[in-house]
Amino acid sequence: MRVMTKIKKTLAQAIADRRATPSFDGEPIPMEDLKQILEAGLHAPSGYNIQPWRFVVVRSPEQKKRLRAASYNQAKVEEASAVIVACGDTDGWRRDVDLMLKHGREGGMPESYAAQVKASVSNYLSSFSTEQMRGWLNKMVMLSFTHMMLMAEVMGYDTAPMEGFEQEKVHEVLKLPMSYWVVALLGVGHLKGSDKYDGGRFEMSHSVFAEEYGKPLK
Numbered sequence: 001m002r003v004m005t006k007i008k009k010t011l012a013q014a015i016a017d018r019r020a021t022p023s024f025d026g027e028p029i030p031m032e033d034l035k036q037i038l039e040a041g042l043h044a045p046s047g048y049n050i051q052p053w054r055f056v057v058v059r060s061p062e063q064k065k066r067l068r069a070a071s072y073n074q075a076k077v078e079e080a081s082a083v084i085v086a087c088g089d090t091d092g093w094r095r096d097v098d099l100m101l102k103h104g105r106e107g108g109m110p111e112s113y114a115a116q117v118k119a120s121v122s123n124y125l126s127s128f129s130t131e132q133m134r135g136w137l138n139k140m141v142m143l144s145f146t147h148m149m150l151m152a153e154v155m156g157y158d159t160a161p162m163e164g165f166e167q168e169k170v171h172e173v174l175k176l177p178m179s180y181w182v183v184a185l186l187g188v189g190h191l192k193g194s195d196k197y198d199g200g201r202f203e204m205s206h207s208v209f210a211e212e213y214g215k216p217l218k
């Protein structure tokens with residue numbers, strides 16, 4: 001991965017500062033910055049390194065307007081400088097397993113492991129029901145999504161993750177292949193007006209256990 005040049009915050013600062021941005025100023029985002037954000041997403045880990053994510057970057061005013069209509073009329077879809085529509089491809093693994101193994105071999109993947117992975121990817125993923133496949137894609141795509149969200153924040157942008165959209169309508173607006181499953185939308189840009197309230201988070205004792213359920217981590 002290319003070494004990043006535009007870094008405005010540490011990762012720890014970005015995590016601490018990030019808010020789900022309520023409203024964007026709509027200023028265009030340079031393509032170079034957008035690509036740096038997308039590169040971070042493409043660099044995420046995934047099961048078997050299958051990289052089943054696919055992204056549609058929406059920047060044109062007309063397309064953002066249509067996407068807004070497919071997203072319960074959320075104004076930030078239209079206001080964001082760019083909306084990254086994060087999808088998973090249910091068939092991606094069938095097409096991509098050989099390319100993934102080629103890259104792996106180039107990076108030093110042992111031949112014995114390559115043969116084993118090819119068989120096990122197919123055994124594992126071809127047995128999935130539609131629901132299981134969507135669950136698996138959600139895991140993978142959200143990891144990549146989070147990489148992009150935090151990279152954008154580190155670069156000084158504001159972001160808005162969104163699950164409020166209608167699957168079929170987004171499919172229609174973006175002319176997505178049938179094998180695509182839309183996971184989430186990421187608005188990227190700069191905050192307009194004041195930020196949302198801080199909703200706070202649960203204490204560690206509420207959500208974290210030590211060794212087994214119910215035991216506090218001390």
Ligand SMILES: Cc1cc2nc3c(=O)[nH]c(=O)nc-3n(C[C@H](O)[C@H](O)[C@H](O)COP(=O)(O)O)c2cc1C
Binds near residue numbers: 019021163164165196
């Ligand atoms: C996957 C995901 C989907 C979300 N979808 C929406 C959405 O459609 N519309 C919205 O206004 N906020 C959405 N949010 C924002 C959450 O409400 C917000 O992250 C949460 O209230 C915590 O606030 P904070 O992110 O500012 O700390 C979403 C957040 C996530 C992580």
